[in-house]
Amino acid sequence: MFRSLRTVSAHCDIPCKVYDPAVALVSALSVVRLIDLILEIESPSSLANIAQLSRLVAEKENQAKIVKLEVSTIWGDYFKAPQIERHPGVHALVHQIMQTASACKQGVDRVAGEHLVKQLNEFAEMFWSSKGIATKMVVAPYPPALRVCMPALEDG
Amino acid sequence: MAEFFRVEGKSMLPTLRSHDVLLTFLPQNIKKEDVVVVQTHLGLVVKRIHEFHGETVILRSDNNVIESSICNTPIAVEDVVAKVHWRFRLPLSFARL
Numbered sequence: 001m002f003r004s005l006r007t008v009s010a011h012c013d014i015p016c017k018v019y020d021p022a023v024a025l026v027s028a029l030s031v032v033r034l035i036d037l038i039l040e041i042e043s044p045s046s047l048a049n050i051a052q053l054s055r056l057v058a059e060k061e062n063q064a065k066i067v068k069l070e071v072s073t074i075w076g077d078y079f080k081a082p083q084i085e086r087h088p089g090v091h092a093l094v095h096q097i098m099q100t101a102s103a104c105k106q107g108v109d110r111v112a113g114e115h116l117v118k119q120l121n122e123f124a125e126m127f128w129s130s131k132g133i134a135t136k137m138v139v140a141p142y143p144p145a146l147r148v149c150m151p152a153l154e155d156g
Numbered sequence: 157m158a159e160f161f162r163v164e165g166k167s168m169l170p171t172l173r174s175h176d177v178l179l180t181f182l183p184q185n186i187k188k189e190d191v192v193v194v195q196t197h198l199g200l201v202v203k204r205i206h207e208f209h210g211e212t213v214i215l216r217s218d219n220n221v222i223e224s225s226i227c228n229t230p231i232a233v234e235d236v237v238a239k240v241h242w243r244f245r246l247p248l249s250f251a252r253l
Contacts, residue, residue, distance in 0.1 A: 008193050008200045010165035010172055010217075011224075080229045082207075082214060 019078045021124040024070035025148050027063040028120045031104045032113035032144045034060040039108060064105040067116065071097050071123060083130040093123055114146065121149040157182055159238055161193060161202070167217040167224055168202055171253070176245050178202065180238035186213070191253045193238040196226050202240065203227065 038056045041049055075094045084090060100116045103109070121137070128135045134152040139145055163176040171191065172178070180193055188208045194201050194215065203215035203226070212230035244250045 005160045005162055005177070006200065007164055008161040008178065008202045009198060010163050010168040010174070010202050011198075077225065082228050 019074050019127070021070070021074060021120065021127050022150070024067045024074075025117070025120050025124060027066040027070065028101075028113070028117045029140055029142075029144060029146060029148070030063040031060055031067070031101075031116060032110065032146065034063065035104075035108050035110050035113050036144060039110070060108075061105045064101045064116075067101045067120070068098055071101075071120070074123075074127060078127070079130070087126050087130060090123075090126060093119065093126065097123060117146050117148065121147070124149040161200070161238070161240075163202060167219050168204070169219045171204075171218045172202065172243060173245065176243050178240045179242040179244070180240050183233075183236045183239040186233070186236060186239055191240040192236045193240065194226070194231060195235045195237050196231070198226065200237070201226060 034056050038053065038060070041053055041056075044050050044053050071094055075090065079087075079090055097116070097119045100112060100119055103112045104116055125135050128149075128151045135149050136152045137147050138150050140148050159180050161178045161180060163172045163178060164174050166174065168191075178193075183192060186192060186205060186208065188205050190205045191202065192205060192213075192215075194203060201224075203224070204218055205213050206216035206227075207214035209230070211233055213233060213236065214229070215224075215227050215231055217224055217227060240253050242250055242252055
């Protein structure tokens, strides 16, 4: 009749997974900001400027790597058959983001940085749409003050 | 056959809390929105059926703010080992699911 009491898991996951494209978006904004700062260095002739330039370039590459890691994680772990069925363009978009992020690592083209932010906005809109959550475009309240896609959440 | 389970975790809030006790029966006539116990690579997991496709089901958590790797992916119906009928909680309360 009744068997012994067993435990059943209602954990969110092992480990828990909380997905949000905001991390990638902030990193993309950082890439643009770092490109701006690199372009502001008038001459890398002084030792101080060379040190500053090295630091900015290293951080730009790091932030672009974060973009790739965050987007590929959401794409690989969160997007499954039902989401992909509703958003078949996600594969092409993620591939484009990878390529643009690589271009941002390689160069100091601000247009590439802005393009990366634009692609991430598309990705964020797709992500939130897959959850049935509406989005809105807002201007980031810090440099480079570009428009970013955010979920339109209700007050808690 | 009836079987009791004890819940651990927050993914089914507000329906189920940690330490709730579930009375389940063998899964017969399962349908969308049923709360079920599923055998997964993570062990026994309790989730709600989001979609029912005959031979597979898509599961979801009631707690919308968190994700689970076993949700939103097809799970074989034969991996559904029990259907939850009653939930018991201390201080004493119970609810039919």
